[in-house]
Amino acid sequence: MMREDVNVGRQFNNARREAMQFHPPFSAIVIGAGIVGASTAYFLAKRGVAVQLIDASAPASEATGAADGAVSVASKRPGPMMAAALSGVRLYATLAKEGVFAGAFKHRSTFIVAASDEECAVLEAHSAALATVGVRVDTLSAANLHQRFPVLSLKARLGVEVHDDGHAIGYQIVHRLLTAAQITVDRNTKVDGLAIAKGGRSVTGVSTRRGTIEADAVVIAAGTGSAEFLNAAGVLTPRKGQLLVTERAPRLNAAMPGAIMSGRYLLSKGTQKMANSTPARGLGLVIDPLVTGQFLIGGTREEFGDRQSNDIDAVSRILAEAVALVPGLASLRLLRSFSGLRTAVVDGLPLVGRMPGFDNAYIATGFEGDGICLGPVTGKSIVQLICGEAPEVDLTPFDPSRFERSGEKL
Amino acid sequence: MIDPEVIVIGGGPAGIAAAIEVAGCGYAVEVVEQRDSLGGAIHRQPIKGVAPISQASGPKARWRALSDDFASARIPVRYRSIFLGVDADGLVLFENRLACSVERLQAKAVIVATGAVEKVLPRPGWHMAKVSTAGGLQVMMKETGRAPKGRVLLAGNGPLLIAVTAQMARLGNPPVAIVEAGDPLGRTGAGFSMLGHMSLVREAFGYLRTIYLRGIPWMRASQLTAIERDDTSLIAVVRRANGREQRIPVDRIGLHDGIRPNDFALPNEKATSVAGPVILRAGDCRESLGAFAAEADGRRAGRAVAEILSGGHERADLGCVKIERARRAQEVLSTLFAPVGGACPISSLPADTILCRCEGKTVGDLRSLCERADRLTGREIKHNGRFAMGLCQGRFCAANTAALMAEIWPQAPAPVAEDLTGRRWPIRPVSIAALTGARATSTEHE
Numbered sequence: 001m002m003r004e005d006v007n008v009g010r011q012f013n014n015a016r017r018e019a020m021q022f023h024p025p026f027s028a029i030v031i032g033a034g035i036v037g038a039s040t041a042y043f044l045a046k047r048g049v050a051v052q053l054i055d056a057s058a059p060a061s062e063a064t065g066a067a068d069g070a071v072s073v074a075s076k077r078p079g080p081m082m083a084a085a086l087s088g089v090r091l092y093a094t095l096a097k098e099g100v101f102a103g104a105f106k107h108r109s110t111f112i113v114a115a116s117d118e119e120c121a122v123l124e125a126h127s128a129a130l131a132t133v134g135v136r137v138d139t140l141s142a143a144n145l146h147q148r149f150p151v152l153s154l155k156a157r158l159g160v161e162v163h164d165d166g167h168a169i170g171y172q173i174v175h176r177l178l179t180a181a182q183i184t185v186d187r188n189t190k191v192d193g194l195a196i197a198k199g200g201r202s203v204t205g206v207s208t209r210r211g212t213i214e215a216d217a218v219v220i221a222a223g224t225g226s227a228e229f230l231n232a233a234g235v236l237t238p239r240k241g242q243l244l245v246t247e248r249a250p251r252l253n254a255a256m257p258g259a260i261m262s263g264r265y266l267l268s269k270g271t272q273k274m275a276n277s278t279p280a281r282g283l284g285l286v287i288d289p290l291v292t293g294q295f296l297i298g299g300t301r302e303e304f305g306d307r308q309s310n311d312i313d314a315v316s317r318i319l320a321e322a323v324a325l326v327p328g329l330a331s332l333r334l335l336r337s338f339s340g341l342r343t344a345v346v347d348g349l350p351l352v353g354r355m356p357g358f359d360n361a362y363i364a365t366g367f368e369g370d371g372i373c374l375g376p377v378t379g380k381s382i383v384q385l386i387c388g389e390a391p392e393v394d395l396t397p398f399d400p401s402r403f404e405r406s407g408e409k410l
Numbered sequence: 411m412i413d414p415e416v417i418v419i420g421g422g423p424a425g426i427a428a429a430i431e432v433a434g435c436g437y438a439v440e441v442v443e444q445r446d447s448l449g450g451a452i453h454r455q456p457i458k459g460v461a462p463i464s465q466a467s468g469p470k471a472r473w474r475a476l477s478d479d480f481a482s483a484r485i486p487v488r489y490r491s492i493f494l495g496v497d498a499d500g501l502v503l504f505e506n507r508l509a510c511s512v513e514r515l516q517a518k519a520v521i522v523a524t525g526a527v528e529k530v531l532p533r534p535g536w537h538m539a540k541v542s543t544a545g546g547l548q549v550m551m552k553e554t555g556r557a558p559k560g561r562v563l564l565a566g567n568g569p570l571l572i573a574v575t576a577q578m579a580r581l582g583n584p585p586v587a588i589v590e591a592g593d594p595l596g597r598t599g600a601g602f603s604m605l606g607h608m609s610l611v612r613e614a615f616g617y618l619r620t621i622y623l624r625g626i627p628w629m630r631a632s633q634l635t636a637i638e639r640d641d642t643s644l645i646a647v648v649r650r651a652n653g654r655e656q657r658i659p660v661d662r663i664g665l666h667d668g669i670r671p672n673d674f675a676l677p678n679e680k681a682t683s684v685a686g687p688v689i690l691r692a693g694d695c696r697e698s699l700g701a702f703a704a705e706a707d708g709r710r711a712g713r714a715v716a717e718i719l720s721g722g723h724e725r726a727d728l729g730c731v732k733i734e735r736a737r738r739a740q741e742v743l744s745t746l747f748a749p750v751g752g753a754c755p756i757s758s759l760p761a762d763t764i765l766c767r768c769e770g771k772t773v774g775d776l777r778s779l780c781e782r783a784d785r786l787t788g789r790e791i792k793h794n795g796r797f798a799m800g801l802c803q804g805r806f807c808a809a810n811t812a813a814l815m816a817e818i819w820p821q822a823p824a825p826v827a828e829d830l831t832g833r834r835w836p837i838r839p840v841s842i843a844a845l846t847g848a849r850a851t852s853t854e855h856e
Contacts (some may be wrong), residue, residue, distance in 0.1 A: 058787045058789065058790060059790060060790070060793070061787075061789065065789070065793065169793075171790070171793040171794065172793070172794060175790070175793070175794045178784070179782070182782075182783070183784075184782075184783045184784040185784055187785075187787075246842065247801060247839055308498060309497065309498045309834060309835070310497060310498055310834070310835065311497045311498040311499045311501075312497045312499070312501055312503055312512070312514055313499070315497075315845065316512070316845050316846055319842050319845050319846050320846040322842075323842065323843075323846050329842055330842050330843040330846065331842075331843065332842050333839035333840055333841055333842065334836060334839065334840050334841075334842055334845060335801065335803070335836075335839050336803075336834065336836075337834060337835065337836065338834060339498075
């Protein structure tokens with residue numbers, strides 16, 4: 001079924017390519033140096049396109065710099081996001097092998113664990129769903145789970161090991177991409193708007209306080225800041241997430257063969273269908289053993305109010321749940337807490353594709369909590385789209401024009 | 411227990427003076443102190459059963475008067491409580507190490523008086539065992555009443571080195587030498603300016619007399635260029651004023667290159683109680699001018715908070731005369747002790763010199779990270795080089811890392827320690843057991 005979807009998308013894109021006479025641009029501007037923008041700039045530079053990467057502050061300064069780093073399909077349900085995530089994980093493995101991400105992508109399993117009857121039921125159904133799209137999963141009974149994962153609390157009654165997942169730290173990936181492509185970021189540069197050619201069908205560049213910067217193509221990957229280019233009030237919403245990092249604990253770390261995800265995470269994260277009914281604050285527990293010997297523990301998913309930073313209520317709840325699953329964490333110290341704003345799209349799917357009304361302006365944003373997993377593959381796909389090739393990921397479900405169709409102005 | 415209206419963080423001269431002032435204006439105030447006793451670093455009290463070591467009569471009398479005032483104001487103190495910061499909801503957080511819990515208080519105002527920390531410049535070998543700060547040795551003497559054992563060398567820059575020397579001498583184990591980058595005796599102009607600050611002159615004269623009488627070598631215009639070790643000793647490699655290198659075997663080294671505000675990750679000042687408490691800083695964590703100014707600045711901050719809470723405006727001029735006088739005295743001292751030939755640039759150190767002691771990151775690591783056309787921000791340096799990311803959360807390395815970045819990219823706006831450390835809580839690593847015990851609400855999923 002997924003295979004068919006991809007083929008339909010390819011055919012569609014091939015048709016478009018023939019109709020529109022593509023050629024790779026000589027120059028391009030990418031707005032936003034988060035993981036999506038940096039990946040786009042990297043793949044453009046690799047094709048010899050003169051790329052200018054512009055950021056309102058600095059690389060990885062927003063959502064990418066405050067992400068949980070999951071390069072994972074474990075929590076996904078079959079559908080376009082799952083298809084994209086599978087490609088995303090594969091691309092990480094490839095780039096790690098090629099050297100760009102070597103040492104920055106940790107290959108590891110995700111263990112989803114259930115502690116109640118309700119969670120066990122949801123987890124079994126989820127595991128079966130993962131298997132249908134070819135994800136390698138193992139269901140572990142309580143005894144097997146505790147043998148494989150001895151530091152886990154006995155409260156965990158059922159586990160599903162999702163193989164072939166991984167972890168990467170967003171700001172490190174951005175740094176790797178920019179270093180490899182030798183890109184100098186135009187920092188602290190706010191883009192005021194797109195420069196539009198006569199006729200209004202194409203852009204000639206972007207306007208900044210330092211004047212107009214010209215290019216043959218423009219990609220907007222500016223997270224929540226993308227909204228001002230779109231005239232699309234209400235399509236993008238910022239969503240806050242809080243995360244924690246502990247001190248180093250090499251022994252406990254080594255005793256964890258992968259990340260732990262609470263079965264509740266499946267409920268907290270929601271399906272694409274549930275995205276509209278996000279509670280004011282959801283809590284989904286993931287404990288990721290980092291290569292440094294530290295643990296990254298997250299996190300919340302909440303409406304962005306006026307609270308910029310972390311609050312003790314969320315921090316102590318996250319930790320209490322973490323300690324309930326891995327009691328050994330109680331003997332460690334919390335080193336850092338941080339929070340970030342992720343850009344969500346009202347229908348739960350990102351915006352990736354050509355900007356409605358323009359031939360050479362593109363948008364890639366709205367990944368909420370999936371930006372680290374999907375950033376590189378999105379960059380690669382949008383560059384393929386720009387160059388008139390079939391994108392690696394079928395972008396049709398993410399086409400920004402879907403909001404035009406449903407009546408919302410974009 | 412009812413939450414206090416005002417919380418003072420730190421029981422040194424600034425915090426105590428601020429609390430007295432706030433209480434005098436009729437507000438309920440509490441002091442949060444990380445140790446078992448008040449006094450701060452300057453008036454550090456001895457541990458149980460140890461007689462206090464002798465202290466200069468002026469500071470001693472000032473502290474006695476201040477602590478008497480504090481006692482009669484009957485202000486509650488929470489001991490062994492580490493300030494963690496102010497959270498997104500405006501709650502003041504601290505870790506109570508006695509109860510092993512994290513406590514949260516809802517206050518109208520917070521006065522942060524966390525004092526100063528020592529600056530220590532990186533040198534080859536400075537991360538080795540038995541190398542500490544000179545101020546750390548001083549605090550140990552105040553607490554235990556004993557001098558550090560063995561052959562001790564003090565090195566760096568500034569008047570604290572001679573103060574520690576005099577205290578060690580009085581406790582029976584003077585240092586084998588003091589290595590001082592400045593040459594205060596060679597700067598007659600600044601020496602004359604000292605006469606405007608007679609209490610400093612008296613204090614300094616007392617120390618110098620001890621040093622002279624004991625014949626302790628005070629190596630001025632000299633640098634401790636490296637610390638090495640052999641089978642039995644540390645070897646202090648000293649470059650003397652005449653350029654000659656001297657190797658001194660010792661058991662312990664105390665480093666000190668001045669002091670700076672202990673403002674790492676502190677919340678920013680905030681002059682309104684809308685959306686979270688008023689936050690003001692007082693004393694050395696605002697500007698490191700010493701105990702005398704800290705007390706005056708504490709009173710200023712205490713009155714300012716009372717003014718703001720009563721609906722008035724902060725009056726900036728309060729206590730200004732004393733603080734200004736202390737500022738001038740510090741300027742004189744820093745001219746007097748200015749390193750001969752200027753400060754040694756960090757970029758001149760060997761590439762394998764440790765910059766970040768927690769994560770073992772070196773001068774060379776930072777240099778290679780900066781070898782690119784793009785000028786990275788402090789945050790990027792932190793993220794990608796792991797500087798200021800360890801357990802000390804940048805207390806040891808953030809300022810030195812920022813200084814080296816400024817040397818590498820002289821044209822760019824000079825980065826500061828805060829660019830690396832940020833301003834997030836927890837300000838100090840905090841026990842997860844304590845944090846989870848602090849949970850006041852149910853953990854059931856919403």
